[in-house]
Amino acid sequence: xxxxxxxxxxxxxxxxxxxxxxxxxxxxxxxxxxxxxxxxxxxxxxxxxxxxxxxxxxxxxxxxxxxxxxx
Numbered sequence: 001x002x003x004x005x006x007x008x009x010x011x012x013x014x015x016x017x018x019x020x021x022x023x024x025x026x027x028x029x030x031x032x033x034x035x036x037x038x039x040x041x042x043x044x045x046x047x048x049x050x051x052x053x054x055x056x057x058x059x060x061x062x063x064x065x066x067x068x069x070x071x
Contacts (some may be wrong), residue, residue, distance in 0.1 A: 013025050
């Protein structure tokens, strides 16, 4: 994982857009394929992976904010 310094709102906006693109690229294709194939088990698994990726990104931000407070 790459460390990014966020010093303004625009830095944060750019970072969130990039993270969202990464998540959709990594998890969205599998989700779309499962949806197209109407495979409910695969759809549930890929939806869970997408949700997990979003949660991980949110925790990544939270951890970064907490690290910044100790300075």
